[in-house]
Amino acid sequence: MKISELSRRTGVTVATIKYYIREGLLPAGTPVTVTTADYDAAHVDRLRLIRALVDIGQLSITTVGELLAALDREEAAQPTANGRTTNKARAAAVRSAVTATHDALAAGAPPISAAPERALAAMAALGWTVDPKSSALGQLETALAGLDAVLLPPSEATLRAYGGAALAVAEADSAGTPAGSPAEIVRHTVIGTVLYEPVLIALRRLAQEELVGRSRSQR
């Protein structure tokens, strides 16, 4: 299809499509003449993914670039599926995709200067064993330092409740990973990590409203 048709099908303007191609987020079309190129269904899918990561995931274009590069790299690194994917291959695909995703998401974040002491204390309280160099530890440290600054640090009970909820969600993500090829598992892990975050945040707000409603009906 022409770029105008690609634009019509996805609702993304031609100028924005050209910008994504220049930034390396979207592969260029197949040249037809000096000034026109041909686009296919893969371009439609990729554009929809970019829009979801920008609009729903609220990621910057730079971070989308990092994430798509990680996705492409991880998909290419998977063995071609021949027959049923073993549990071992499945676990390896998820493991590799999780690390690549978190690193891509943290690529734009400023590095934390000191050791993430609050985050490491939280891991110890939860009994979790994560890589001390994990980028997510830096995120947690920043969040906890911000709560300290406004004198609202979590109690140990609150931390345990959040940790338990986070683990339940991660287990559901893992259980919900499709029984497909390693490449499909990678895609689900990378994209799901980003696009399920706003679902969790919206549901937390709705859960607050649900609880408030229950307290009202008990008056």
Place this chain on the structure above:
Amino acid sequence: MKISELSRRTGVTVATIKYYIREGLLPAGTPVTVTTADYDAAHVDRLRLIRALVDIGQLSITTVGELLAALDREEAAQPTANGRTTNKARAAAVRSAVTATHDALAAGAPPISAAPERALAAMAALGWTVDPKSSALGQLETALAGLDAVLLPPSEATLRAYGGAALAVAEADSAGTPAGSPAEIVRHTVIGTVLYEPVLIALRRLAQEELVGRSRSQR
């Protein structure tokens, strides 16, 4: 203290402090001469709160303005504490603060044009009763529509797991609300709603890494 001292104590530049005053996020100091004003500890606290909402909560200046206006309005609306705050007064303060916070956070978001059908179906599946006009329903609808667009909609099992986790977190927030005056409860609810979101997101990523680590040690 002078504005230079306020800047030194909070690490916020004088130009940024003046910008926050112009935008109405921070009250002006008490005039001392035509060109200087006096600032106090309340300015230090408010500046730290603004920085946390911007840096940790990732809110725009407009949204911070909406949120602080909601906080000030809700605090002023609470009766002065005389003696112990009753459970009824406590529940009323939380109820009012939750609604005001969600509305402030959603003030900048584009309105969704159609009924939030996916979000309402999710509420029905979870057995939750929320106001159909809730701004958080619009957020959930947007998140679910994005997942539909990339062909990764949640299964009912995933939705239930996320809903259960969200409710556990909301219950922990409620249990962790300090037994203080209604104004303190409001402050905890408004600020906690925003600043605990990044904690939950970081913990979800760390939970993924913890699960991946467990699967590796079981090889």
